[in-house]
Amino acid sequence: MTLAGRDFLKESDFTADELDHLLRLAAELKIAKRSGAEVQRLVGRQLALIFEKTSTRTKVSFEIAMRDQGGHVSVLDPSTSQIGHKESVADTARVLAELFDAIEYRGADHANLEELARASSVPVYNGLTDDWHPTQMLADFMTMRAHAPGPEISYAYVGDARYNMGNSLLVMGAIMGADVRIVAPRSLWPSEAVQSLARERAGSSGARITITDDAEAGVKGAQFVHTDIWVSMGEPAEVWAERVALLTPYRVDAALMARTERDDARFMHCLPAYHDQNTTVGRRVAEEFGLLDGVEVSGEVFESEASIVFEQAQNRMHTIKAVLVATLAGE
Ligand code: CP
Ligand code: NVA
Secondary structure, eight states: OOOTTOOBOOGGGSOHHHHHHHHHHHHHHHHHHHTTOOOOOOTTOEEEEEESSOOSHHHHHHHHHHHHTTOEEEEEOGGGSOBTTTBOHHHHHHHHHHHOSEEEEEOSOHHHHHHHHHHOSSOEEESOOSSOOHHHHHHHHHHHHHHOSSSOOEEEEESOOSSHHHHHHHHHHHHHTOEEEEEOOGGGSOOHHHHHHHHHHHHHHOOEEEEESOHHHHHTTOSEEEEOOSSOTTSOTTHHHHHHHHHGGGOBOHHHHHTTOOTTOEEEEOSOOOOSSSSHHHHHHHHHHOOOSOSSBOHHHHTSTTBOHHHHHHHHHHHHHHHHHHHHHOO
16 A cells, blocks of 8 residues: 555545554554664655644644654744735645645645645645644544554544534544544534534444434443543634533533443543643633633543543654655655
């Protein structure tokens, strides 16, 4: 199998075998780095990183992955480049494709990313859009595989399920044949289009898809409980009140973790998380809505033995490296 020259825009562009290839490659790259045996396959290659939204993990993962492999990055953002205001996405793509071997893009509108990919003659990677977060999915599956007792992966995503993380966890699990539960109030379920895409892929993979507003039934038997922030990047602060009202029954706390009825249950979060009052937003939400021990997740669960969020964050780098090595060096 070769993924040389391919874009990485959304999970559904790939087969289960292709995604499995990337996950295996990431595991090999992680071991190679740890043992000091990493082979550089991207020496002298150039990657452009476009961030129209802020990032910590995704940005540094692309940077470290390229550096480890002998390549280089240039970071562009709207405030220090012409993107968006003076130059169209398509023209930007055509310019960057003349100078770089690949382009990463993080922005709101998935259509912009697709337009960029159409105009670019080099591979384009999705660093997150409002609709999909596919590099996060590779890290999440790599992490779950490392903790699952066997090949079966069962997880519940609990929270705002109509955005990038809910969509991606639903569709990735459907492709990979997992037992996936989307647990959210009905008004925050993934769109009909995303649900039918997931059901279609589940038909061929044998995945079990459950979409429910019953938090306790939804997590029962699931090994992994995922959540995400309740108000995503780019959403107005005014939606907090409505979101808190809708999602407080879906907050991940020790009682909800116990409802998995599994001793080996693990907590996962793409991060950043509001689990204490040590951020401006976490503090403001705590004061305004009385959520004194974390917002989407309790401090107790976030800091517990069951929480594997930092391993999950580290795996962002290994999996992003796999995407780079597979698409640029054909591994
Ligand atoms: N999980 C994730 O994408 O984190 P960043 O926003 O920090 O890149
Ligand atoms: N749903 C979150 C994910 C952050 C990685 C956001 O879009 O802000």
